[in-house]
Amino acid sequence: MEIMKAIIMLVVILVAFPLVMNGQETEYNVETESVSTHVDKILNGPINKEGLQQMPYKLWFNSNYKTYRVNTDLLKDAKKKNIKNLKILAFMGTWCHDSNREIPRLMRIMDDMGIGDQLELYALDVDKTSLKGKEKGFDIKNTPTIIFYLNGEEIKRVIEEPEGSFEEELVRILK
Structure with a gap:
């Protein structure tokens, strides 16, 4: 009888473990209702290019x-x-x-440089919060807020728009 209980318990664990682990995968491009008067739905939480290429965001x-023309001359050294x-x-x-x-401009530049996968992107609601709470601890007051890290250390924030262009920011960061 004890062996039967152990076998049943093992089967339950083997069936439940993949289900629990699958539930922990990041879900991208979640749409939620908007409180804004000019849009019905917004993306909230982790997002990627594929989500931004869907209606109405596309x-x-x-x-x-x-249409953004990357300044490749400026980025040659970078x-x-x-x-x-x-x-x-x-x-x-x-x-x-x-x-x-x-954000589309930044993504175009990163794709041009071959580092599009080095961007982690989160969509916030109008209260600057997300479903996953990733923004907590980052003191986000305006969007977009773009945080640059080099070797794991925060080295620059661009809030709302860069001074000049993102290409110029990247050249300064990578000096």
């Missing part, structure tokens, strides 16, 4: 991403640096016009 994302140690954490609002303009 209306502003695709046009800003595709591309030669050890850019693998650069990480970017960005908080944005799909309801925010500054985010709608700046």
